[in-house]
Amino acid sequence: MQLSKATLTSLKQDPALVVPTPAQLELPEKVLQFGTGVLLRGLPDYFIDKANREQLFNGRIVVVKSTDTGGADAFETQNGLYTICVRGLEDGKEINEYIVNSSISRVLSAKTQWQQILEFAKSPELEVVISNTTEVGIVMSEDRITDEPPASFPGKLLAVLYERFKTFGGAADKGLVIVPTELIIENGRKLKEIVLQLAEQNQLEAAFINWINDANSFCNSLVDRIVPGKLGGSDLEQTAAWLGYTDELMIMSEVFRLWAIEADSPRVSEVLSFAQADPGVVIAPDIEKFRELKLRLLNGTHTLSCGLAYLAGFETVKEAMGDAAFNGFVTKLSKDELATGVTGVKITYEEACRFADSVIERFKNPFLDHKWLSISFAYTSKMLMRDVPLIKNFYSKAQQGPSAIALGFAAYLLFMKSEKEGTQYTGTVNGKTYVLNDDKAGILSQKWQESATTDDLVQRVLEDTGLWNEDLTHIPGFAADVKEQLNRLTESGAQTALKKLIKG
Structure with missing residues (x-):
């Protein structure tokens, strides 16, 4: 019928x-x-x-x-x-x-x-x-x-x-x-x-x-x-x-x-x-508030989470949210940090937290198979548009670390570590090779090759005004936090970094 x-x-x-x-x-x-x-x-x-x-x-x-x-x-x-x-x-x-x-x-x-x-x-x-x-x-x-x-x-x-x-x-x-x-x-x-x-x-x-x-x-x-x-x-x-x-x-x-x-x-x-x-x-009369909440707390959380999730071995969003440590990371990132960064004249902290709660439920949806690799498309430009303004706001208000923001950014850097194969840039994690769909992949790959240490890499990337339209090393405390988290990721792995952050 x-x-x-x-x-x-x-x-x-x-x-x-x-x-x-x-x-x-x-x-x-x-x-x-x-x-x-x-x-x-x-x-x-x-x-x-x-x-x-x-x-x-x-x-x-x-x-x-x-x-x-x-x-x-x-x-x-x-x-x-x-x-x-x-x-x-x-x-x-x-x-x-x-x-x-x-x-x-x-x-x-x-x-x-x-x-x-x-x-x-x-x-x-x-x-x-x-x-x-x-x-x-x-x-x-x-x-x-x-x-x-x-x-x-x-x-x-x-x-x-x-x-x-x-x-x-x-x-x-x-x-x-x-x-x-x-x-x-x-x-x-x-x-x-x-x-x-x-x-x-x-x-x-x-x-x-x-x-x-x-x-x-x-x-x-x-x-x-x-x-x-x-x-x-x-x-x-x-x-x-x-x-x-x-x-x-x-x-x-x-x-x-x-x-x-x-x-x-x-x-x-x-x-x-x-x-x-x-x-x-x-x-x-003005819907800018809703645009800002979506861009920062939904899209921004996606962007600061995708590299870390993939490094930790998760293929889909719902799979990652089933892990207690990653669930804790997303909660801390969206409610404690990004909600603080988006709060201002038009948006109260309470409104931001309510929207963050809805984002967390959407991430947990057991009926959706949203792949992290798909979310990583145009990773650098998304980070610039969605998250850099929040990073600046959060660190200007909180000025404390280590932060989930810093761990998410450090994971982005490690995820972008790649080698050129033909016309593509590919990375490898947990024995799996993935293709970077990012027009800045070549720039990040070169910076990894030119850097003697991970601290050097962080410095080179953050100060590149061609990537961020400004020097991000001027954000008080941010570079130090990212260096700490990137060292932990490279030395102990994503799972350990997640658990360390959640335990404080």
Whole structure:
């Protein structure tokens, strides 16, 4: 039995399986979504579906697909229905729930059904536009509004807005709330700038450009949820057997969810009423706080942990978190140190610690196989962007060692010790050889070769302003701490260094 509207009444009744009501399948179309990817289906569409179940939003989504390949047939066969498996930890409890999401009404191909998309643009019930077209989706182009369809996402959006403007005569109350989720800073502002540029390029009337500015809200947003996508192998077979049906669109996500939307307009909050259904949706005048928490306490913890974890013999995040010493390291790193470093005018220490607690639970998720080697990609640039500001803040406030930060940085240095093989740089640890995916691998390799001692190596790396844009030896106490931890790593190994740090 395949999931579809026709088979909904035949699904098993179980508290762990959430099934839509017939009324949810008849809700009006209020959202135009560019993209069918798993992040959209696992986060924004998850929130909208939840709000529909609680009768807080009461609207479904028309999805625009850029290509004709992959997925559209499954959406049609299953009437837009798909199962999302939510798995992980929340407040110390294991979550394992299954939701048949009915938020998607239909999927239209931009290539072959562009006129239907423009027809939907005329709908008085349309209120919201959501997108995730990857980071390269929000770019300027030479699109013409008469193209069928325009090639770029901003071009398509401009055409939709123009159709709506003409249909309603520029009525102020027919503007849309537009929320891009592409992973670029100020995505809403950048999208608006490009749409306005395209409008000028297409020589569209001043009244329309004024309507874009005055009647439509382009909101910056930040999304955070790991959505690996399809289940694999035996997991898929076992899940399908338990559910009692097949689902070509089934996806899995972690429990943690965040969609921070920047807006201070009462109208935006009114239109995005799905935010009332889940604390994971935050509408605030300034979302920089959430960006900083994610960048520093999630991404920053990942970066300062990955080298150490791999040196200690752990392949995946969940495997490492099963080790008491490493678990203690992550807790000390994120709550005692990085939380101190991120605390400031906008973020309290208590807020930072709460977010750190959620990070620790996400690291422990038994359903995710997040590999440390994948996290080590672009290791040096991530260290610069995510952690160097925190290192400076922490040492300026605490000025005490040895720190978990120093151990994490020392492990980064040892992990980056490599030799060139052909066009690649490779390192070896615990008898395993790994490839460094880092554009600074050659520089670090050369510094290892030129250094007589590990202390010399630390000095050479920290003082290299080409790597860090400043001399990190000027951070009081940091160089000494890193030297101590690197000596311990090279002499006794990662496991001993971890236990020594935790015992104090």
